[in-house]
Amino acid sequence: MNTPHLSKTHPLSTAFCGAAKGNWQISAMHTLIGPSLPQVPCLEIVKPDALAQGPAPAWALYGLPSHLRYTTQAEKVVLDQHPSLLNKPENSCAVLIPIQKTAVWWQMAQDERRHIFEEDSQHIAFSQQYLSVISRKLYHAKDLGEDFDFLTWFEFAPENEGLFNELLDYLRSTREWKYVCREIDIRLFRSEASGLLPEVHYE
């Protein structure tokens, strides 16, 4: 049975648009697995209803925040000690990594997925070491009927890109990543012309 999808124009939905202009400039787009996206110079992040007003972007990826699936209460206490603040002026680098996981992943029960995600891959235990230098936000896309399941967003200061790459190398070596069937690594820097958006707290 097909699950009905939420509308892409859901009030909580955000659109990440690859276009000629935008508040983030793209320094590199690298497809690790699966089909790529057309190369574009900029990324504009907008609410979906704003999309109807301007010229059509080369591509638009939609996602929305959602509740925690795998995090335990004890892990949440640790994560909450470093709330992720977005749009900090010093964090002029960002990375957007859209991710799709395999059908086998989604066919597993919740406890099997949690086991691979954390007990085996230590996604939270390892990543939490980087909380003080990497701000992040996880958007869910699967329930919007998107090709990608997740849009992962990270911000950090330029001097911390090495730490971010170290974390990514770790995650990509884990058992969890054997279930990733599409992944595109999009590196960005804040466009000089863009004003700062209000600070956003990760839930």
Ligand code: HEM
């Ligand atoms: C500061 C570093 C990071 C921390 C603290 C962190 C923490 C977390 C947590 C707590 C979750 C589970 C949310 C839930 O309970 O549903 C999660 C999910 C996820 N994270 Fe990370 N993460 C970090 C970095 C990364 C990086 C670098 C990537 C690479 C793309 C990534 C990709 C994902 C994905 C795709 C999910 C969704 C997994 C799924 O639901 O199957 N994370 N992360």
